[in-house]
Amino acid sequence: MIYLDNGATSFPKPPGVSEAVARALANPASPGRSGHKPALEASRIVFRARKKLAGILGKADPERMVFTPNITWALNAAIKGIPLEKGAEVISTALEHNSTARPLRELEKAGAIVWKKIHPRENGLIEAADLLPLLSPRTKLLVLNHASNVTGALTPVEKMRRLCPDVPLILDAAQTAGAYPLEDFARHADVVCLTGHKGLLGPTGTGGLWIRPGVDVRPLAVGGSGSNSESLEHPDFLPDALEAGTLNTHGLAGLAAALDYLEERGIENIRRHELDLAGVLLGEAEGISGLRILGPSGNLENRVATVSVTLEGYSSSDLSSALESGYGIMTRAGLHCAPLAHEASGTFPGGATRFSFGPFNTPEDALAAAAALRELSGKRRAV
Ligand SMILES: Cc1ncc(COP(=O)(O)O)c(C=O)c1O
Structure with a gap:
């Protein structure tokens, strides 16, 4: 997992x-x-x-x-x-x-x-x-x-x-x-x-x-x-x-x-570690066809290591299920108990699929997430 x-x-x-x-x-x-x-x-x-x-x-x-x-x-x-x-x-x-x-x-x-x-x-x-x-x-x-x-x-x-x-x-x-x-x-x-x-x-x-x-x-x-x-x-x-x-x-x-x-x-070390992982996912995800990344782009310092995405052809829950069943990757789909944030991001009511890193994740985890998104983008179908 x-x-x-x-x-x-x-x-x-x-x-x-x-x-x-x-x-x-x-x-x-x-x-x-x-x-x-x-x-x-x-x-x-x-x-x-x-x-x-x-x-x-x-x-x-x-x-x-x-x-x-x-x-x-x-x-x-x-x-x-x-x-x-x-x-x-x-x-x-x-x-x-x-x-x-x-x-x-x-x-x-x-x-x-x-x-x-x-x-x-x-x-x-x-x-x-x-x-x-x-x-x-x-x-x-x-x-x-x-x-x-x-x-x-x-x-x-x-x-x-x-x-x-x-x-x-x-x-x-x-x-x-x-x-x-x-x-x-x-x-x-x-x-x-x-x-x-x-x-x-x-x-x-x-x-x-x-x-x-x-x-x-x-x-x-x-x-x-x-x-x-x-x-x-x-x-x-x-x-x-x-x-x-x-x-x-x-x-x-x-x-x-x-x-x-x-x-x-050290919390500062944990922050650096988690931001690096988010950076890996964001960098690798760039250019994946049909993928939209919510929230601030560019400077990682403006964010925490939470990356929510939508992928054309998938509902947020279908994408989350496909990540779990095909790749063993656990994410959270939907509105994340934050409908206002989704309204502000233009993802209401369908929501998004959220990847959120922790201190025990590794760069391999971030790479696996990006690779899965790339592959799923290739298999896209109409919702
Ligand atoms: C920003 C924010 N506030 C509040 C909560 C609620 O947390 P809890 O369920 O631990 O009360 C969450 C949990 O997802 C959150 O992300």
Whole structure:
């Protein structure tokens, strides 16, 4: 199998991850609850993961790193939890994943917000300058996809921040955390949302949000927190305020082991490796008859290692199936939970076929993908 679906979830996980999960599962305790030794060990596991994840963002305040089951929950928590006055204007890119688009649409439909979108230019890139005409005194929130999970295009977060430094900024780092050095960008965000199972190389069921001091995020859910148990009011301090219910201790143990691997290998090295692979595929794919590559062309620095394509004569799912059955190549077809990005790319509703590289892929994988596309192009038929 050649696994090129790391944008959906990364595979394989680094050495040590499943062992860490198994060890934590064997520990019969709940973190932050009882005071016996296994419970203290569970709390230590959670704290270690918290400290490491905050560390990846360059943050020295792990208590502001809140765990959630995934980034969908984190984005919902931030978008719905930051208090906004009725009619507040919220700006996002037109490349957002449904994890951002659906909460914004819900608020828009309820009449709570006015939602404005920045469209990518012809070259597939979001230009910071296109934010300017959308800004107004009523702009109260910016929600930005750091990299599109469809086109791989990176959003110029830093430049956009400079245009409206006082507007709270939520960053969806699903496709960049672990695959792109985040410290610089995390500096420009008020809330950074993460998922543990993609570039961070951890198990599914892990994720979180880091919240800048001074930013108020109200809880989506309240309940048991292991703290302030005498009160019927949920605690208002982080991380407890946003972590109602027992955490995924074994998942977080696996995530911490994955973060050890990322530290050892170096995120910048992983970025270089993955971009090289994307470069191989993009270079080899050039000139394949009927092939269209979505998103930015040319400078690889504008993207992450996600390459979506359409091939004349194939629907996106037929192409994905042909890659799997004929070549053992795993990709993802369709709309990638991001209909807006496909609308912006002119590939709605048919979608595209997405190749997404990870740290364990090799140049041979990229060459095999290009060779398969070339051969399938030769066998083209009318859809
Ligand atoms: C940009 C982006 N945001 C959000 C998500 C949602 O991730 P999760 O399912 O882990 O919540 C994804 C996953 O595909 C994504 O690519």
